[in-house]
Amino acid sequence: MAQIQGLLGTKIGMTQIFSELGEEIPVTVVKVGPCTVVQVKRDQTDGYNAVQLGYGEKKLQLATKPMIGHCTKAGKGVFRVLREVRVDNPDDFQVGDQLTADLFATGDLVMVTAKSKGKGFAGPMKRWGFHGAGASHGVHKVHRSAGSVGTSAWPSRVWKGKKMAGQMGNQMVTMKNLTIVGVRQEQGIVLIKGGIPGSKNSVVFIRKV
Numbered sequence: 001m002a003q004i005q006g007l008l009g010t011k012i013g014m015t016q017i018f019s020e021l022g023e024e025i026p027v028t029v030v031k032v033g034p035c036t037v038v039q040v041k042r043d044q045t046d047g048y049n050a051v052q053l054g055y056g057e058k059k060l061q062l063a064t065k066p067m068i069g070h071c072t073k074a075g076k077g078v079f080r081v082l083r084e085v086r087v088d089n090p091d092d093f094q095v096g097d098q099l100t101a102d103l104f105a106t107g108d109l110v111m112v113t114a115k116s117k118g119k120g121f122a123g124p125m126k127r128w129g130f131h132g133a134g135a136s137h138g139v140h141k142v143h144r145s146a147g148s149v150g151t152s153a154w155p156s157r158v159w160k161g162k163k164m165a166g167q168m169g170n171q172m173v174t175m176k177n178l179t180i181v182g183v184r185q186e187q188g189i190v191l192i193k194g195g196i197p198g199s200k201n202s203v204v205f206i207r208k209v
Contacts, residue, residue, distance in 0.1 A: 003092065006085050006207030007035050007099055008055035009190065011114065011198050017182065017191065027181055027191040030204060032101040034188070036076045040090050049090045053099070054079030056203065081203050101188045108180045109209040114198035118170030128163045173197040177209060 009032035017025050039052035054071060058080040063071075071078045074096045087093065104110070124130040124146040132144050146165065150158045175196055182191035190206065198204055 003089070004051065004085055004087055004099060004103065006205055007032050007101070007103055008053060008081060008083055009033065009101075009204055009206055010056075011196065011200060011202050011204050012189075013200050014195065025181055025193060026195070027193055028196045030190045030192060030196075030206065032104070032188055032190050032206065034098040034100050036074050036079065037093050037095055037097040037099070038071055038074045038079065038082060040093050040095060041084070042090050048086065049088065050084045050086045051090065051093050052082055052084050054082055056080030083205060085207075100185070101183060101190055102185050104180055104183055104190055104206070104208075106180055106183055109177050110180060110192065111174055111176045111207045111209055112178055112192065112196045112204055113172060113174045113207070114196060114202055114204040116169045116171055116173045116197045117199050119168040121166065122168035123165045124163060127165065127168045130163075 009030045012029040012031055014026060014028050017027055019025060033055070035053040035055050037051050038054040041048060041050045041052070043049050054074060054076070056079055058078045060068065060078060063078040068078055076096065076098075119126075123144055125132050125144050130146060133139060133142050133147065135143055146163070149162055149164065178196065179193045180190055181193045183189070184191075192206075196204060
């Protein structure tokens, strides 16, 4: 089988399974693939070796003409998500090939990348874990504030990257060294121990470590 390090999938939700010793294991259920090879990139023409994978069906009326023309070569319709994955030997892949969950096996360590849940505007205590100000007598009503954000004379500005209130979540997050505890190849299902970023039905990228 052609060697590729990662595939796209959909987060279904969480459940639990039991080991042979009767231990309860929380798992995240991910529907992996099928991912279609839309384009093969080679070092001679593109400067690097990679394959572009298409995942998820997209309605034609919602797609642009350039996207339709790009995806038509694979003969599998128009895709909702396109993702490039580096490969060592691009000659192992052909446009139109479909890759499924049989890439993974029980016991594999993987990295999972997905967009985290958006939690809106949040203060510094919720967003960064600040302890807040004191709550005893004589303290102004600033119990959940961030406190001082800088000095006056120098540098007379707020340092870039200062942890303050703002939008929480809704950003790409990668979790490393997660264990695959089960694979249902007939259904294209992969069971990953523990939780992963993203909400239900969100697209995730699973990559071997």
